[in-house]
Amino acid sequence: MSNNRKIKVLVTKPGLDGHDRGAKVVARGLRDAGMEVIYTGLHQTPKDIANTIIQEDPDAVLLSILSGAHNALCPKIMEQLKEHNIDDVLVAVGGIIPEEDKDYLRELGLQGFYGPGTEIKTIVNFVKENIKR
């Protein structure tokens, strides 16, 4: 990518989970780090998320899930991406993700996991280093 282009990140809350404090803090942190950030708000279905990705064409998608629904929602979201041939977007998840679920999520193609206590700069660096274009 050219150095002038801003990295574009989509922060989104799939499912019914309303815990949005972390998502908002991360969204703002990424914006303050110079990225272009779109926050979808709450209650996004996998289809909603795919549609937003198609419209906005972000470099990275950060999912925030604290309800325990990650093992059900992440596969659906990744299926949607596949269906639309979206393969150049970095996908990571923040929230309460137990250690033992991470291998499964990695296999699906999720690349980062950020739980409580993560510093914003850790996520900023992760995005910078891992985007695919």
Add this chain to the structure above:
Amino acid sequence: MTESKSLKKEKSKEKETEKTKRTFRNLSDIEIKRLYKPKDIEDLDYEKDLGEPGKFPFTRGPYNTMYRERLWTMRQFAGFGTAAQTNERFKYLIDHGQTGLSVAFHLPTIYGWESSSERALGEVGKEGVAIDTLADMETLFEGIDLSKISTSMTINAPASILLAMYIVVAEKQGVSSEQLRGTIQNDILKEYIAQKSWIFPPEPSMRLIVDTIEYCTEHVPQWYTISISGYHIREAGSTAVQELAFTLADGFAYVEAGMERGLDVDNFAHRLSFFFNSHNNFFEEIAKFRAARRIWSKRMKNEYGAKKPESMRLRFHTQTAGVSLTAQEPENNIVRVAYQGLAAVLGGTQSLHTNSYDEALCLPTEKAVRIALRTQQIMAYESGVADTVDPLAGSYYVESLTDKMEEEANKYFDKIDELGGVIPAIKKNFFQKEIANASYKYQKELERKERIMVGVNKYKPKTKTQPDILKIDDEVAVEQIESLKQVKENRDNEAVESRLSELKKAAQGDDNLMPYILAAVREYASVGEIIGTLKEIFGTYREDSIF
């Protein structure tokens, strides 16, 4: 350099450090002085500002004997999986000395979706118990005598439906609605502000709330109709002052809505209760609780013309701050919870939930829940803190901080008034922005190490500890969907349809909806069906996604 010289240098360096040291600020950004003295409370008038406990303005407590007569209710929030699983947890808690129940519902119930809905994918039984119909409520309370226990239900948009189910379950046990004791959260304003489990727009939501108040005043007189909640406002990132101010502002809005319906304030205000957070800064929390009682009583008396002391007496439940728990070295959370619980008790709480140490990782395991409950029991029976009422009264620091909390809250009330009241302020994203700013600021302070979280930004552990965690089996969803299907096959579906269409018609007019909801619930209409019916008339709410 000679020894004395180096000593001198060290001393002057120390002085320098004291001078240039950061200012001490609590979580509301109020600056804390090195020392509080008599002059800090020279304007304090005992009768006017504090009063005896149980007397206006209730700063020292809502009751004159407080914990000497009755300890606070130890009420651990619980709910997961199927109704049968949660019923088992309830019985476990009762066996271990818990004195009240507190139900956590799963998200589909909270949002009014059936467990079989696409929207419920992955959420069934995860964050709470799956309740679709009356049949699930019957299982949830099986073998628990509803005339003996008080039950708190954390439910908001569909609160009237779950209350109706509770009333019918009791009826089937032979317990009349007049005997029922408990609470529904039923506080929709803080949903728009912070927790986000709204369904309908604010105006019809307020109507449903006033409907429950009106209904309970007549038929369920011992029920607390709203638990006006600061807990979620705080968890979403507000400061203590914001929690105090926004919560009380919501409370005033409910009182005004009840009075607009034509209800006498003295007939319903005493059934409103509060629910606060107890966070890390010990004295700040205590001051917040004391200030809350004083602000509420003054406003109820002076602004709303309440005559009965019960209408002016603020009572509250407390939960320790979930957001303060760390995933790093989770056992440390036991200590955090103990301090936070102690602040709640010194602040005069009526009931308490102490968080389990593993909650930054999963739903609490049985072991973690037991320790959390034992924490309260040790405080109640061993520490002596419950022996005297409001032991911190008269402390220069605590009284001065209590005044300061009140003063800062009053500034917020003025701002909210300027915006036209709570609902207009919600629509202008006022609260949402205030909270987002405060939570971002807090995060930045943590990252600059101006605030310390042990194990997170100081004394970081070298190795990861991972305690045993509770996982909800995906079988729960399969089981729940199947049992919902069976209920629907066995009920009188024609009756369900008639009750739902009567409810729909009533929603178009301005009848109290509680009797219609009760009628639908009796026929085993699901929460999802009832909410779906009301959505056709009331519509749904969408928020602006600000950050």
